[in-house]
Amino acid sequence: MVSIDKAAIIWSVLIVFVAVEITLFGNASETAHHDGKIDPIIPDNLKEQISHISKIHFQTDKEVYNTGDIIMISGYVDRILYDTPITIVLANPLEDIVTIAQVTVDDDKTFVEYFKIGGSLWVQNGIYTATVRYGEKNIAETNFMFLSDLDPDDLL
Template identity: 40%
Template structure:
């Protein structure tokens, strides 16, 4: 019994010494493993008729195994499905056109990709609008030479109009747009601003360039005061140039008034001083 106090003290000492040892140890953690498959889309929102670009990468390629792409609407209804091959380095890309009878709901759509076993999947989402937004407005276009102002009424879907300018040298009106998707723009062009005539005085067709490439108008109409044209454009297009045979006259109302006053002044001075512009005999 006399060894009991010594034995207890020894046990307590060993316990006290063991506490710091456990306190200093930290659990080892490993970095998360890379995803078996990834997927991305080129934009966050689309409208009817847009092209959706889907891309990503597979970590482990199995030769001869296709990758399945599925797109679901906000009600989880399947609207599109495709099978594509994966490249040797595991990358894949596919384009899907948002057209057809199943693309009819507005809201958030889900893209799901699957490769090999059912558990090798990835997904992403995008906003979709089945009816493109139509903007109708008027642009006030001012000619820097004559100081005349023209109101050009327009309707556009698939983008917005940034500016309109007059290029008197090329007899054209240039419309700068921000095209967020494929779309159309309809312009009501005053004849007093720009027109296209044949040598016999009949209406001629405008030459239309989009980013330098000639295109045909989707539709065209006219009355005594206006020429109306509708032009289709693609996502990413920037400048639409309408070229006619005549542009806003060089002498606008202000310049014409100044010219008239100058002529009257010359006539008055010549009558008073006897100055003649033509020889009397």
């Protein structure tokens, strides 16, 4: 008859469980304690994905613009993605790009950019879209109205 040491089996199962947990969820020593609360452990395989996430909040300074106006787009991000500019694209109602700019996020997590309305691409009256992209996966949009000062015969 084979003698089974129950304590040895329990310790073996526990060691395997801890090894699997550390492999899946990272080193348990990364857990920090603050004010009696335990911070969640972020698995190493998710840290790379999380490092590219920063929610964008932005707005235009007005809802309706005319030829010659200046559009101010300002906003902030939840966290700074270093060496990553914000890209702002303005598109007309036909989804044609009328202007594009890259902006640096300031140390206080804010950004601002100005666009002067005018030129051959700003002739279509209607709802324009401002799209702000920060990194690969962080995109936000808003709309504004553009009313051209051109003669109606000169409009598309």
